[in-house]
Amino acid sequence: MAIQNGTVRKRNPEPLLKVEPSSAGVGNSESPGSPTAGIQHPAGEVKYSGFSQVVRAILLATWFNCAVVAIHATQFIGAPLYWINRDYYYAYMALTKQSFAIVGIAGTRWFAQTKVRVSWDKxxxxxxxxxxxxxxxxxxPERLIYLSNHQIYTEWLYLWWIAYTSRMHGHIYILLKESLRYVPFLGPGMMFYGFIFMARKWLSDKPRLEHxxxxxxSRHKGPLSGSAGLDPMWLLIFPEGTNLSANTRKGSVKWAEKQGIPDMRHLLLPRSTGLFFCLQQLEDTIEWVYDCTIAYEGTPKGGFAPEIFTIRSAYLQGRPPKSVNMYWRRFAVSSIPLTNAKEFDNWLIQRWREKDDILEQWYTTGRFPSDPESADSMRGISKDGFIETEMTLNNWMEIGQLYVVLAAFALVINVVLKIWALFSKFM
Known part of the structure; x- marks a missing residue:
């Protein structure tokens, strides 16, 4: 098994699921015939009544929609900076991007609080x-590409939070499905952020991606421009292209058969074209590719997390994963074959097979590999090389960042109107 720099724990694994017929009122959302069907929800019974769920839905929607509208309005207020001073424009949009990270982190903390367990190789x-x-x-680092397997729809929240822990949450860029461009408020907001929309048609995607x-x-000299002149950049890519589910698993099996290679056990086969192009274009400006393997406690071996941890179950019913588990590695860009597409494809497949082995260990032991030699009580690292924490803000006063520009803008408008009214009296 090719788990690099990892330590296999040899204790008996804790059971991830209690296999019992679902009791009335548990509200399983698994589809019939799925490996998760008929299995008691790993987070237990529904914690909130139907009425409480409606209240929580209203509160969550109010928080999210009001914040998104405020951020989008803030973006439009700052849009003229693009023609006035590009350096300040990009810094301004980075601040609005920070605001969206704050919205996601705060909302998840309030409505779907869970433990996060993180480990890494040496x-x-x-x-x-x-x-x-x-x-x-x-x-x-300030500039990197980071990859992850893709299991649930809200995965990007946890990965954006990782950027927050490095204070890089205003500099994240994500490759997204083209359809998300047309979501009201969110789509235009993500266009301001410089996110990259992909139609999965390479002839049309390539020039857009290259642009x-x-x-x-590019290099800027304004605020938040980075220590080396190049703007900080974390480019997030899901090489699988979509989340792991029963339907996408079938597609992966067909693709494996077409390519004449074995399929993965716990992952979808990655597609290499977009990532290969990104690395070729950016190889002179980044040193590392960071890789995250992510898993959710309670997902049974062979099961599909989206069927268990839906937005409803996690945010409304009070049944998020008991823990979100991350294992991090990195690879020097200089060690990655970027002159030949076939060699790169083989390199990526090999990295994904290593991830598959890492996930096999997780399903078997309940833990990812770790680096016990990094244990340090002063740094909060446990003796077995893990950090256990929660996804939360460093300071709840950061929420004020969402509305400070609007408040200042409203104040200026109010002063201007009063001056105009006063001036009109003397005309």
Whole structure:
């Protein structure tokens, strides 16, 4: 098994699921015939009544929609900076991007609180720290590409939070499905953020992707421009293209048969074209590719997390995963074959087979590999090389960032109107 720099725990694993017929009122959402059907929900019974769920839905929607509208309005207020001063425009949009991260982190903390367990291989030793207050901090580079397997729809929230722990949450860029461009408020907001929309048609995707990547290689001198002149950039890519489910599993099996290679056990086969192009375009401006393997406690072996941890179950019923588990590795860009597409495809498949083995260990033992030699009580790292924390804000006063520009704008408008009214009296 090719688990790099990992330590296999040899204790008896804790049961991930109690296999029992579902009791009335538990409200399983699994589809018939699924490996998860007929299995008691791993987070237990529904914690909130139907009325409470309606209240929670209203509160969550109010929080999210009001915040998104405020952020989008803030973006429009700052849009003229694009023609006035590009340096300040990109810094301004980075601040609005920070605001959206704050919305996601706060909402998840309030409505779907869960434990996060993080480990890493020895190549990342020293880059993780737990503060005395229990929050995780990371010291990842200012510019990188980071990859992840894709299991549930809200995965990007946890990965955006990782950027927050490095104070890079205003500099994240994500490759997204083209259809998301047309979601009201969110779509235009993500366009302001410089997110990259992909139609999965390479002839049309390539020029669009090249245009966006050229912008990510540009240099600015304004605030938040980075220590090396190049803007900080965390480019998040899901090489699988979509989340793991019963339907996408079938597609992966067909693709494996077409390519004449074995399919994965716990993953979808990755597609290499987009990532290969991104690395070719950015290889002179980044040193590392970071890789996250993510899993959710309670997902049975062979099961599909989206069928268990839906937005309803996690945010409304009070049944999020008991823990979100992450294992981090990194690879030097200089070690990745970027001159030949076939060699790169083989490289990526090999990395994904390693991830598959890592997930096999997780399903068997309930733990990812770790680096016990990095244990440090002063840095909050346990003796077995893990950090256990929760997804939360460093300071709840950060929520004020969402509305400060609107408040200042309203104040200015109010002053202008009063001056105009006063001036009109003398005309």
């Amino acid at each position: 190549g990342l030793r020293g880059q993780f720290h737990k503060t005395p207050a229990g929050r995780m901090e990371t010291t990842f 966006r990547l050229n912008k990510l290689k």
